[in-house]
Amino acid sequence: MRSKLRSLTVGALLLAGTVLQAAPAEAAVMRPPGSGESCTYSVAADGKYGTGICKNVGDHMIEVKFIFVCGWAPDLESPWIALAPGESDGGHGTCGGTGIGSIIAEVRDL
Template sequence: MRSTLRALAVGALLFTGTALHAAPAEAAAMRPPGGGEACTYSVSADGMTGTGICKNIGNHTIEVSFTIVCGWSPDLSSGWMALAPGESNGARGTCGGTGVGSIVAHVRDL
């Protein structure tokens, strides 16, 4: 009985320690494009290649990342790209199989 209680207490401590980890700072700061960004998305005529471009029309530096959602194929993700005010950048990816389902831009303020 005593060893069972000790095991439960240790398990509870381990679970509590794991559950209390904070989310990474980048996840908390990530947001969809807003008034400080102008983002456009396009898909090729055959539906297989997606392109996303964002321009920073705000007054501070941002970072942008793109996810191209592919039907039954693995999604494609770009790295984070820093954009100073007035700069633009984008990403392009080609999906296999069923083609592009959507293109999503993620923004975080620096």
């Protein structure tokens, strides 16, 4: 009886460890820009080249990435960019075909 209980306990611990490891590595929650960021977007006159820039006006580190929504072409994404308080940085993209439909910033707190 004792060895059966011990093996059940070990099995439960192994299962719990597996479930905990299955959690996503990106524990930070993505959100649209809020009061801690100031983001601007611009599209060139030809409608195909766009730029997004965000400034961290908050008091903690954030990461930001930009999504360039293209008409008939695949959308583009910039890599995540870490910004300390007071820093600004951005991303850019060129959409072929019908050009850029919109630019979206995603932010996550660090």
